[in-house]
Amino acid sequence: MEEKKIIIDPATSFEAALAELEQLLAGMESGRRPLEELIASYERGMALGKYCREKLAALEKRIEIITADGGAEPFDPASAPGNSPR
Numbered sequence: 785m786e787e788k789k790i791i792i793d794p795a796t797s798f799e800a801a802l803a804e805l806e807q808l809l810a811g812m813e814s815g816r817r818p819l820e821e822l823i824a825s826y827e828r829g830m831a832l833g834k835y836c837r838e839k840l841a842a843l844e845k846r847i848e849i850i851t852a853d854g855g856a857e858p859f860d861p862a863s864a865p866g867n868s869p870r
Contacts, residue, residue, distance in 0.1 A: 790831035798839045805832040 792801065808829045812822055 790827055792831055792835040796835070798836060798843075801832050801835050801839070805829055805836065808832070 808825045811817060812825050812829075817825070
């Protein structure tokens with residue numbers, strides 16, 4: 785069986801990829817799709833999931849670099865304005 789490579793456009797934003805993944809999941813969960821379409825959706829979903837993980841990893845690395853270069857402390861949600869204990 786020939787394996788085809790699913791390609792995600794590198795210009796796709798994380799949010800767009802996640803939205804497409806959510807649509808695929810909703811369609812798959814409906815139970816109203818033929819088996820071949822479910823398999824194609826599964827393959828696309830796996831590619832989108834990998835793409836999202838890679839985007840997040842790259843963004844996390846970028847944040848680490850910014851934090852290290854700027855000397856800033858990592859964000860602590862508990863110290864954000866409006867989150868102080870009463």
